[in-house]
Amino acid sequence: MIALVDYGAGNLRSVENALDALGVESAIASEPEDLMRADAIIFPGVGAAAPAMEALRTRGLDRALVDAVHRGTPFLGICLGLQLLFDWSAEDGASCLRIFGGTVERLPTREKLPHIGWNTLERVADHPVLNGMEGEAMYFVHSYVGVPQDRQLVAAETTHGVPFVSAIAAGSMVAVQFHPERSGTAGLKLLENFVEFARVQPPTPSPYPALPKRGRHVTGKGEGG
Amino acid sequence: MLPARGKVDREQRVLFKRIIPCLDVAGGRVVKGTHFRELRDQGDPVAMARTYSEQGADELVFLDIDAAPQQRATLIEVVERTAREVFIPFTVGGGIRDVDEINTLLRAGADKVSIQTAAVQRPDLITEGARLFGSQCIVVAIDAKREADDRWQVYTHGGRQPSGLDAIEWARAAQRRGGGEILLTSIDADGTRAGYDLALTRAVAQAVQIPVIASGGAGHPRDLAAVLTEGRADAALAASIFHDGAYPLRQTKQYLKDHGVPVR
Numbered sequence: 265m266i267a268l269v270d271y272g273a274g275n276l277r278s279v280e281n282a283l284d285a286l287g288v289e290s291a292i293a294s295e296p297e298d299l300m301r302a303d304a305i306i307f308p309g310v311g312a313a314a315p316a317m318e319a320l321r322t323r324g325l326d327r328a329l330v331d332a333v334h335r336g337t338p339f340l341g342i343c344l345g346l347q348l349l350f351d352w353s354a355e356d357g358a359s360c361l362r363i364f365g366g367t368v369e370r371l372p373t374r375e376k377l378p379h380i381g382w383n384t385l386e387r388v389a390d391h392p393v394l395n396g397m398e399g400e401a402m403y404f405v406h407s408y409v410g411v412p413q414d415r416q417l418v419a420a421e422t423t424h425g426v427p428f429v430s431a432i433a434a435g436s437m438v439a440v441q442f443h444p445e446r447s448g449t450a451g452l453k454l455l456e457n458f459v460e461f462a463r464v465q466p467p468t469p470s471p472y473p474a475l476p477k478r479g480r481h482v483t484g485k486g487e488g489g
Numbered sequence: 490m491l492p493a494r495g496k497v498d499r500e501q502r503v504l505f506k507r508i509i510p511c512l513d514v515a516g517g518r519v520v521k522g523t524h525f526r527e528l529r530d531q532g533d534p535v536a537m538a539r540t541y542s543e544q545g546a547d548e549l550v551f552l553d554i555d556a557a558p559q560q561r562a563t564l565i566e567v568v569e570r571t572a573r574e575v576f577i578p579f580t581v582g583g584g585i586r587d588v589d590e591i592n593t594l595l596r597a598g599a600d601k602v603s604i605q606t607a608a609v610q611r612p613d614l615i616t617e618g619a620r621l622f623g624s625q626c627i628v629v630a631i632d633a634k635r636e637a638d639d640r641w642q643v644y645t646h647g648g649r650q651p652s653g654l655d656a657i658e659w660a661r662a663a664q665r666r667g668g669g670e671i672l673l674t675s676i677d678a679d680g681t682r683a684g685y686d687l688a689l690t691r692a693v694a695q696a697v698q699i700p701v702i703a704s705g706g707a708g709h710p711r712d713l714a715a716v717l718t719e720g721r722a723d724a725a726l727a728a729s730i731f732h733d734g735a736y737p738l739r740q741t742k743q744y745l746k747d748h749g750v751p752v753r
Contacts, residue, residue, distance in 0.1 A: 310623055
């Protein structure tokens with residue numbers, strides 16, 4: 265069963281609908297136990313980092329997510345679900361899940377922000393989930409981007425005035441800055457790839473074992489990723 | 490099936506301009522009429538949304554044009570069905586007054602809501618919506634009418650009531666309050682099919698950092714090309730040229746591509 269991480273604010277409905285359309289069963293996961301039992305995890309997120317982290321901590325989902333990733337449960341992060349994997353977000357000073365070393369920064373572009381609309385995947389790494397996605401347009405809506413310390417993590421880039429990381433991958437984990445559930449045929453194909461990847465891939469723990477330290481809780485409003 | 494692709498061209502490394510069909514909905518059907526008169530049935534909104542999505546629409550907008558409270562349930566049912574069948578972003582607008590209504594529509598599956606009259610009457614609605622749901626789902630709709638050469642006034646209540654607000658100032662205020670996008674309609678151009686108001690669109694697009702969706706006046710694909718280049722719009726919304734089959738969406742996007750406008 266694929267677990268959709270529900271921390272109370274993210275809009276899960278569109279991901280759920282997309283999986284339904286693919287004939288794939290999913291279940292809402294709002295308790296740590298739901299993530300322990302999951303065969304695969306999809307972590308969609310919208311909104312700002314600090315309230316999302318706060319909600320995850322309140323439900324004990326932060327710890328459960330990190331544990332699941334370290335067990336090698338196949339994982340797909342979407343939008344904020346990519347950004348929260350890093351150490352820290354400049355959006356509102358939030359301390360994040362610290363699964364990967366790196367930060368979340370405002371996109372240093374002279375183009376308009378938020379970056380809203382369809383843009384192209386470039387330099388796509390050879391990865392089962394991203395197979396055939398080079399040159400495909402996906403739907404983005406965000407102002408902040410993940411900046412990994414380790415460039416090996418980068419699985420795709422996209423250009424909005426400047427190039428930025430639009431997908432990362434390591435072990436059984438994939439995370440994308442765009443919204444596959446809103447990206448038409450190409451997006452549904454990516455979700456289908458992930459479902460298949462989760463089915464055949466033996467659990468591969470993240471090569472970045474880092475225990476999350478409980479960081480300072482800083483709240484503030486953001487502008488939606 | 491996805492076609493095999495080569496490397497990404499330099500020209501492709503940009504955010505594409507969005508083409509957005511607009512569906513006016515009343516009583517659960519897509520209708521078209523002039524200023525709320527002679528409404529003509531155009532079809533089932535979900536079926537039309539699906540068709541436009543297959544033809545390459547980048548987003549969709551549903552405008553609830555009767556916005557009567559008793560019809561709200563019908564609209565929500567349309568939103569839920571669309572969300573189950575269509576996998577591109579869509580915005581819902583028309584008569585939204587408070588954050589509860591925003592919440593209901595987003596939960597039903599809308600990606601964004603567009604607010605207009607209520608935002609003029611109570612600008613805090615933009616701030617509250619952005620804080621609760623994120624700027625990315627708050628579209629501020631502005632209906633503007635030309636007053637002088639470089640001045641446009643904001644109208645509310647379906648373009649009938651002047652607000653006293655300057656359109657460019659209001660667009661800036663909407664951005665400051667957390668609006669994620671501006672849906673800008675020229676009352677003068679709307680329904681004329683004589684092209685978008687390029688001066689208005691350019692003035693607003695240059696005044697704000699957030700994306701501007703141009704609306705009102707599309708009669709030919711060249712009008713979309715003009716507003717997306719000269720008009721500096723980030724997206725172009727149109728209804729009748731797509732609905733009546735004069736310029737199907739696919740053909741329109743091909744025209745734009747052929748004329749150097751970056752579209753998907």
